[in-house]
Structures are given as structure tokens and as C-alpha cells.
Amino acid sequence: MRLFILSFVLGLAAATLGPQDSNLRIVFKSRKYQRAGSSSPELWEIRPSDLRRARLSDPKQCAPNPPDAVTDDVIQWRHTMELKFAGKGRLPAWAPDGERLAFVDADYRQLLIVDVLFDKILAAVALPERSPRWNYPQSLSWSPDNRNILAGSEAGTSDSHFEEYWLLHIPSAKEMMFQSPPGAGLNRRDWRYAGGGNEARWSPGGSQIVWSTPRSLAPLGRIHVWVVHLVLVDVATLRQQVLTSGLSYESDHAWCESRVSGA
Numbered sequence: 001m002r003l004f005i006l007s008f009v010l011g012l013a014a015a016t017l018g019p020q021d022s023n024l025r026i027v028f029k030s031r032k033y034q035r036a037g038s039s040s041p042e043l044w045e046i047r048p049s050d051l052r053r054a055r056l057s058d059p060k061q062c063a064p065n066p067p068d069a070v071t072d073d074v075i076q077w078r079h080t081m082e083l084k085f086a087g088k089g090r091l092p093a094w095a096p097d098g099e100r101l102a103f104v105d106a107d108y109r110q111l112l113i114v115d116v117l118f119d120k121i122l123a124a125v126a127l128p129e130r131s132p133r134w135n136y137p138q139s140l141s142w143s144p145d146n147r148n149i150l151a152g153s154e155a156g157t158s159d160s161h162f163e164e165y166w167l168l169h170i171p172s173a174k175e176m177m178f179q180s181p182p183g184a185g186l187n188r189r190d191w192r193y194a195g196g197g198n199e200a201r202w203s204p205g206g207s208q209i210v211w212s213t214p215r216s217l218a219p220l221g222r223i224h225v226w227v228v229h230l231v232l233v234d235v236a237t238l239r240q241q242v243l244t245s246g247l248s249y250e251s252d253h254a255w256c257e258s259r260v261s262g263a
Contacts, residue, residue, distance in 0.1 A: 024048070024203060026210055026230065027056065028253040032246065033225050045256060046243055048208065048232050085114045091140040093149070099173050102149055104137050111140075111151070115173055122176040125168065126188040127151070133164045133193055145206035146170070148235060155196060162214035165194040167235065194238055197231055203255055209233045210243070210253055218247055225249075 026048065029041040043056040081101060082092045089103040089112065100122065102113045113123040128134040128151075139152035149170055152163030168191050170176075176185075197211030210232050217224040230243040230250050244250050 023257075025256040026232075026243070026253055027256040028230060029251045030244065031249040031251075033220055033248065035221050041249075041251070046230075048210075048241070048243070051243065081116045085116065086112075091137060093140040093142055095142045095146050096144050097146050097173070100146075102140060102142065104140065108136050111149070111168070113170070113176070115177065118177070120177070122173065123186045125186045125190070128153070128166050128191045128193075129188065133196075134166070135164075138163055139200075141200070141202065142170075143202050143206035143235070144204055146172070147206060150194070150200060150202070150209065151191075152200065156214055160214045160216065162196050162198050163200070164196050165200060165209075165211070167192045167194050167238070192238060194233055195231070195240055199253065201253060201255060204257065207235055209235060210255070212250060212253060213242075215249075220247055 024047075025045045027043065027045045030044050031039055031041040033039055044053055045056055046053045078094060082103075085101055086092045086103040088106040090106065090108065092101060092103040094101055099115060099117055100113055101116055102111060104111055104127070109127060111123075111125045111127055112121060113125075114121050127137060133153070133155075135154045137151055138154045139150075141150050142148070143150070147170060149168045151166045151168070153166070155164045156162040168186070171185060194209070195211075197213055200209050200211040202209055210230055213229045213231055215226045215228045218227045225247060226249060227247060228249045228251065229245060230253055232241045232243055233239070234241075
């Protein structure tokens with residue numbers, strides 16, 4: 001049985017390998033408002049390293065890679081593990097290496113991390129303290145390099161909903177296993193506030209995150225229009241860089257691993 005599980009783990013871990021983040025682009029749709037006439041979304045790409053933008057006439061030039069295929073056996077095994085470990089927990093999130101499962105307890109107070117291969121709880125970390133920047137968890141995701149977890153908290157209004165994002169650095173499974181007690185090195189103070197936005201997307205290497213800003217109303221002549229821009233966050237420093245500007249509405253952002261001719 002152990003060999004059967006390890007075969008899943010190796011297959012899932014291999015699928016996470018990708019190019020260095022410095023060579024990536026971000027592809028997105030942008031609707032630029034104008035005073036007269038209608039406007040429609042156009043497909044653009046932007047290179048975070050120098051903010052160089054290019055319009056994409058052919059979406060295939062920079063199409064996001066399709067998600068990795070997961071077999072029915074893996075889906076069933078994951079479902080079984082989630083029931084076994086998470087039970088009535090919330091937001092189950094698998095580490096890309098397939099060895100660890102993170103989830104929020106039923107009371108929305110703790111983040112738990114378990115090693116599914118060794119049937120062991122590695123950490124139970126209190127979630128950020130209740131504050132204007134933390135309400136209750138709404139999303140949970142691992143970085144592709146297995147080193148961080150991004151948690152999103154419900155925020156905003158019905159007209160401008162967004163999430164307050166918090167980052168937690170996660171030691172390796174081996175490091176956590178040999179702590180006494182396991183996960184003893186993690187506590188509530190280790191959460192780092194990263195900012196507010198929507199649709200956070202990890203870069204393939206796990207060093208950056210791109211998300212969209214909460215939408216806001218901006219004047220355009222006698223009317224107001226909803227404006228949304230893209231923000232790039234460096235995971236190590238939490239430095240934010242606004243990638244777009246002006247009277248526009250950006251959406252459907254994704255990381256792009258292919259090169260555009262002439263870019």
C-alpha cells in the first residue's frame with residue numbers, strides 16, 4: 001500500500017516542476033473605457049521583470065497551461081484522506097508534493113497540517129487574530145514549491161468584495177516531523193499580512209503572486225465606471241507592484257510560460 005501511495009506522490013511532485021519565474025509573463029483581459037462608443041476586452045500580456053506589455057492577437061501565443069491531469073484513483077484517494085484527516089474541517093488544500101494536507105478546523109480557529117503518508121499531525125497553527133484584516137477564512141492554497149500557504153479572509157462589501165491575504169511560511173515535511181512536538185516552530189505570529197485583492201494566482205516557481213485589486217468606481221465624464229487593476233506581490237519581501245493603471249478593468253489573469261514572438 002505504501003508503494004501505491006508513493007507512486008501518486010512522485011507523479012504529482014513531478015508535475016509541479018516548471019521554468020524559473022523570471023522568464024514568465026502574465027496574460028489577462030483588459031477593458032479600457034472610453035468616453036464615446038462601447039469598449040470590449042482585449043487580451044494582453046505583461047512581463048513583470050520590466051513591465052513591458054504587448055497585445056495578443058492570437059490567444060494561443062500565450063495561453064495558460066492546462067491543469068495537470070489527475071487520475072480517478074488519485075481523486076478517490078485524496079477524498080478518502082480528506083475524510084480521514086479533515087473530517088468536518090474546511091478548505092482542504094493539498095501540498096503540490098502530495099505528502100501534506102492543510103485544512104481549517106470546523107471552528108475556523110486553526111490551520112492544521114497533516115502528513116498523510118505517516119498518518120501524523122505536523123502542525124496546528126492559530127489563524128490570524130480577529131481584526132479588520134481578518135474575518136473568517138475563505139480560501140487556502142499552497143505555493144507550487146511547497147514552502148508557503150496563502151490564506152484569504154472574507155472582506156469588502158457586496159459591491160466590492162475581496163479577500164485579505166495572509167502568508168505562512170511552511171518548513172519541509174522532514175523538518176516539521178522532527179520538531180518536538182511536531183510543528184512547534186509555527187505559531188500565530190508567523191502569519192504575514194500580504195494585502196487585499198481577488199483571484200490570487202501563484203507563479204509556477206512560488207516566488208510571486210498576482211491578484212486583482214478590489215473594484216472601485218472612477219469618474220468618466222458624467223458617469224462612473226468600475227476599475228480593476230493587477231498587483232504583483234513578491235513573496236519574500238511582500239513588496240507590491242501595481243502592473244496596470246488608468247480607466248480599465250482587468251480580469252482573467254494567469255501566468256504564461258510561452259514566449260510571444262517579438263516581445
